[in-house]
Amino acid sequence: MKKKIAAFLAATVLFASAATANAAAWYWLGSTDKYNKLFDPASVKVVREAKSTKGSVATQIEAWTKTTYSYAGAEETIKNYGIADVVPNPAQLAYSLARVSVNPQNRTIRCLQENFYNADNQVIWSRAEGNEKEVNSREFDEDFYTAIVDEVFRLGETARRKAEDRWITLYEEENAAGDKTVLKADTTTMRMKDTNLVLWEWYEHKTASGQTEIKFMKKSVNLEAGTEKVLSGKYWSATTRWQDLYDDMDGKYRPIGETSPDYKGLMRLRAFAKGYSTWVNRYSLK
Secondary structure (H helix, E strand, C coil), X not given: CHHHHHHHHHHHHHHHHHHHXXXXXXXXXXXXXXXXXXXXXXXXXXXXXXXXXXXEEXXXXXXXXXXXXXXXXXXXXXXXXXCCCCCCCHHHCCEEEEEEEEECCCCEEEEEEEEEECCCCCEEEXXXXXXXXXXXXXXXXXXXXXHHHXXXXXXXXXXXXXXXXXXXXXEEEECCCCCEEEEEEEEEEEEEECCEEEEEEEEEEECCCCCEEEEEEEEEXXXXXXXXXXXXXXXXXXXXXXXXXXXXXXXXXXXXXXXXXXXXXXXXXXXXXXXXXXXXCCXXXX
C-alpha cells in the first residue's frame, strides 16, 4: 500500500510540474518544416555546482523545453520513439514538454521527464528519465542545450552555434589522382581537459570517380604531446551507410607525424586553443 501511495504522489508531482510548465512563457529558438523548438528561460535553474579557482561553477542545470509538431514531425517522432501502438495517428500529437538536465563540462543533456499532448492539452503519452547524450551538430537537442547554458553563463554558446566560422578547416588535400580530402573541426564542441582538447571533427574523402566516405568523430587531441585518439563517432559510405566508428588503437593515443596531413590540423588546433583560451576553458573546474 505504501508503494502505491508513493507512486501516486510521484505521478501527481510529475503532472503538477508539467502543468506549471504548460503555462510558461515560452521563448522561440527555431523552426523547421517539422518542428518548432522553444524553452522557458524562467525555468532554468542551477541544481549542482563545483568549486574552482574562480569560485563556484554550475555542473548541472535543469530547464523545461517545448517542441511542437507538424504532421510530418509527429510521424517521425512517433516512429523514433516506437509508440505507434499508443499514438497511431500522427495528427493526435500536437506538442511535447520536457524537463531536461544539462552538464556544460561534458556537453551533455538528459531528459528527466517528457509528456506528449494532443491539441486539447491532454497527455497522450509520457516517459520517464532518458539516456544522457552528448550534444553535437547532429543532435536534435542542440538548440535547447545552447540556450539553457547561455542563461547561466552567457558566454555565447548560441552565437557560436550559429556563427559562419563555427567549423574551421584543419587541412585540405588533393593527390595526383584527383582524390580530395578535407578535415574540419566544430569549434562549438571544443573544450580543454588538462592538456587534451576534446572536440568533434568532420572528415570527408572523395575519389576522382565520385566515391565518398565520411567520418564524424569525437576526438581527444593532446596538444602538448602531439597525439590523438578517437573516442567515438560514425562512419558513412555509399555501401555501408551510417555505422558506428571504432578506434583501432585500443584506446591509446597515436602520434601525429610531422609529415602527415593531420599535423597541419594539429598546428591549427594549437593556434585556436591559444588564441581562444577563454572559450576552450569556458566551463573549466580548474
